[in-house]
Amino acid sequence: xxxxWINPSIGSSLLVIMLLVATPASAENMxxxxxxxxxxxxxxxxxxxxxxxxxxxxxxxADASDSIPMIYGKPPETLTAMLLAFQMGARKNPTxxxxxEALNAAEIAALVFYLSKTxxxxxxxxxxxxx
Ligand code: HEC
Numbered sequence: 001x002x003x004x005w006i007n008p009s010i011g012s013s014l015l016v017i018m019l020l021v022a023t024p025a026s027a028e029n030m031x032x033x034x035x036x037x038x039x040x041x042x043x044x045x046x047x048x049x050x051x052x053x054x055x056x057x058x059x060x061x062a063d064a065s066d067s068i069p070m071i072y073g074k075p076p077e078t079l080t081a082m083l084l085a086f087q088m089g090a091r092k093n094p095t096x097x098x099x100x101e102a103l104n105a106a107e108i109a110a111l112v113f114y115l116s117k118t119x120x121x122x123x124x125x126x127x128x129x130x131x
Pocket of ligand 1 (some may be wrong): 014050051053054055056057058068069070071079082083091092093095096111
């Protein structure tokens with residue numbers, strides 16, 4: 001029977017890599033990533049198409065009873081930082097982590113510019129602070 005043998009130098013490099021991956025991104029790093037994504041610019045038609053997936057959960061009608069947060073009309077920087085936080089696992093929510101993980105930088109850019117320009121609608125029973 002073979003025993004698992006790990007070369008000590010490979011073992012320690014692996015440890016370093018694992019620590020690097022596990023270290024949360026710094027705020028500075030986050031700002032840089034947000035800027036890089038926003039620099040890709042708007043593509044509203046593509047953003048509207050991609051947002052078709054989001055609207056299933058994120059209604060455009062703001063309502064007091066809403067448990068899912070409003071994503072329309074928020075600044076693009078805010079939306080990008082939120083999506084990156086889910087993508088990096090800094091903000092934990094299994095649903096949104098899998099939604100965000102599936103998005104590449106160009107898709108995030110298209111989405112956030114479109115969403116930021118799209119106003120929410122106030123519902124009839126709205127006593128939400130958004131309305
Ligand atoms: C299956 C349901 C579902 C879908 C689809 C979905 N979301 Fe979410 N989203 C949620 C839930 C639930 C939360 C609240 C998560 C939490 O509590 O942290 C959320 C939170 C968010 C937030 C944080 C908002 C805030 O104010 O804190 C953003 C941004 C967001 N979603 C963007 C999107 C985008 C963009 C899409 C489409 C690409 C999308 N979501 C698709 C369910 C969904």
